[in-house]
Amino acid sequence: MAGPRGKAISMASSSESSLSPPAVPMELHAVNRDKLLNYIRQQLSVCSRPLHGFVFLQGGEERTRYCTDHVELFRQESYFAHLFGVREPGFYGAIDIASGKSILFAPRLPADYAIWLGEIKSLHYLQKRYMVDMVYHTDEIVQVLHDQYNGSGNPLLFLLHGLNTDSNNFSKPAEFEGIEKFEIDLTILHPTLTECRVIKSDLELVLIQFANDISSEAHIQVMRKIGVGMKEYQLESMFLHHIYMYGGCRHCSYTCICATGENSSVLHYGHAAAPNDRTFEDGDMALLDMGAEYHFYGSDITCSFPVNGKFTSDQSLIYNAVLEAHNAVISAMKPEVSWVDMHRLAEKIILGSLKEGCILVGNVDDMMIERLGAVFMPHGLGHFLGIDTHDPGGYLKGMEKLKEPGLRSLRTTRKLLEGMVITVEPGCYFIDALLVPAMKNENTSKFFNHEVIGRFKKFGGVRIESDVLVTANGSKNMTNVPRETWEIEAVMAGEPWPLKKSYCPEMAKEAS
Ligand code: GLY
Numbered sequence: 001m002a003g004p005r006g007k008a009i010s011m012a013s014s015s016e017s018s019l020s021p022p023a024v025p026m027e028l029h030a031v032n033r034d035k036l037l038n039y040i041r042q043q044l045s046v047c048s049r050p051l052h053g054f055v056f057l058q059g060g061e062e063r064t065r066y067c068t069d070h071v072e073l074f075r076q077e078s079y080f081a082h083l084f085g086v087r088e089p090g091f092y093g094a095i096d097i098a099s100g101k102s103i104l105f106a107p108r109l110p111a112d113y114a115i116w117l118g119e120i121k122s123l124h125y126l127q128k129r130y131m132v133d134m135v136y137h138t139d140e141i142v143q144v145l146h147d148q149y150n151g152s153g154n155p156l157l158f159l160l161h162g163l164n165t166d167s168n169n170f171s172k173p174a175e176f177e178g179i180e181k182f183e184i185d186l187t188i189l190h191p192t193l194t195e196c197r198v199i200k201s202d203l204e205l206v207l208i209q210f211a212n213d214i215s216s217e218a219h220i221q222v223m224r225k226i227g228v229g230m231k232e233y234q235l236e237s238m239f240l241h242h243i244y245m246y247g248g249c250r251h252c253s254y255t256c257i258c259a260t261g262e263n264s265s266v267l268h269y270g271h272a273a274a275p276n277d278r279t280f281e282d283g284d285m286a287l288l289d290m291g292a293e294y295h296f297y298g299s300d301i302t303c304s305f306p307v308n309g310k311f312t313s314d315q316s317l318i319y320n321a322v323l324e325a326h327n328a329v330i331s332a333m334k335p336e337v338s339w340v341d342m343h344r345l346a347e348k349i350i351l352g353s354l355k356e357g358c359i360l361v362g363n364v365d366d367m368m369i370e371r372l373g374a375v376f377m378p379h380g381l382g383h384f385l386g387i388d389t390h391d392p393g394g395y396l397k398g399m400e401k402l403k404e405p406g407l408r409s410l411r412t413t414r415k416l417l418e419g420m421v422i423t424v425e426p427g428c429y430f431i432d433a434l435l436v437p438a439m440k441n442e443n444t445s446k447f448f449n450h451e452v453i454g455r456f457k458k459f460g461g462v463r464i465e466s467d468v469l470v471t472a473n474g475s476k477n478m479t480n481v482p483r484e485t486w487e488i489e490a491v492m493a494g495e496p497w498p499l500k501k502s503y504c505p506e507m508a509k510e511a512s
């Protein structure tokens with residue numbers, strides 16, 4: 001990369017970053033295809049169906065802004081990205097179930113593409129670049145698939161059709177001219193490919209780890225540079241700069257949430273009508289939920305801390321309630337543990353801490369029965385993470401969502417399995433829309449210390465979110481940011497992260 005005076009800016013030697021973007025092996029997607037092939041062959045064998053036909057997917061299309069010619073930055077459709085890793089729009093992809101061969105179909109680009117958008121890549125180039133067996137043009141789909149098919153009658157296509165249980169939207173099965181010359185199966189591919197995405201391969205984990213590393217580093221840079229009087233969007237800007245400058249991450253996993261003061265009780269603050277533009281004041285908490293995406297694979301990290309770098313006792317009370325829940329869940333995670341139990345564990349710890357802090361009164365088990373936890377944490381404890389921030393597969397076929405407040409927001413109710421990556425993101429928020437009715441309700445009013453809770457009316461909220469891999473015997477936290485209050489205070493005061501072994505919070509207190 002050339003610097004202002006023609007000097008190269010070395011990413012690795014920068015004082016702001018110790019990271020370099022890792023190479024992206026296309027083998028990762030070949031491994032994903034092999035895994036799908038094995039699963040789908042097993043499925044067909046179980047139903048005594050012949051092992052032929054094609055897995056067939058349509059990649060994403062480039063879109064313009066409404067009726068204009070402004071082209072939005074393309075990001076590949078996630079299932080297609082998982083199997084083929086293709087960055088360009090307008091592709092189709094097939095996997096021959098009989099032979100295992102992979103075929104990409106590329107759009108036939110007009111000659112002036114080369115003038116406006118760059119060289120038109122040859123089919124041979126695309127075949128090598130994406131490590132597939134064959135590449136043709138999209139106008140050859142019918143001919144090629146008929147030629148390759150070794151069954152009788154019209155070739156069978158397994159298309160992607162199924163519900164995304166987070167959005168309630170359906171994936172769009174592939175469409176192309178001549179599709180009527182094929183038999184279609186809409187039932188097998190979606191559940192099978194979704195389940196393939198739930199368990200991450202080692203190659204996928206390298207990319208999710210990098211997305212976590214660069215995002216963790218960016219969060220720390222933001223913590224160091226924050227100051228009273230700044231605006232929320234400046235925090236977003238610093239994060240975006242860091243992940244792109246040092247991580248080559250052009251996309252985030254989701255729109256940055258940079259909430260301060262009361263805004264931090266708005267769970268998804270930061271959309272277009274809430275544009276991260278508040279000026280923050282001394283005594284505010286910040287809740288920053290920001291994650292980079294690297295070659296499709298994402299991260300989802302939330303840090304909460306006081307903008308002036310020093311926790312008050314009320315801020316410590318709420319922060320430590322959430323941190324205790326976060327740490328207890330991560331310590332309890334291992335294969336076969338129920339995610340619903342983890343959600344309840346987090347709620348119980350938070351309610352217990354609020355009772356210790358005299359915000360609540362009464363028996364915590366009784367509070368749990370009345371679902372008081374959902375008043376302070378209305379969202380689910382976490383979700384699968386991968387190519388999508390809310391990665392699919394949270395509900396297996398036939399699993400119903402729970403009905404109770406809080407639990408009904410869970411994006412999965414499954415038991416944990418080795419190789420899942422799931423966010424652990426407990427929170428505690430003071431949201432009028434939930435608190436006011438709960439404080440009036442005849443079943444829950446008795447639990448509130450009405451006087452003390454008044455102090456927290458404008459507090460906002462705290463969320464602590466890490467991305468956690470389920471291992472054979474436990475879990476591994478892939479996120480690496482300061483979490484203890486004294487660690488945050490030290491890093492905000494300029495200490496390096498990780499803190500030096502010799503760092504002692506007591507000595508630092510005396511010195512200041
Ligand atoms: N950043 C969105 C979420 O935490 O789920």
Ligand code: MN
Pocket residue numbers: 300382383423425465
């Ligand atoms: Mn999340």
Ligand code: MN
Pocket residue numbers: 289290300301302465
């Ligand atoms: Mn998040």
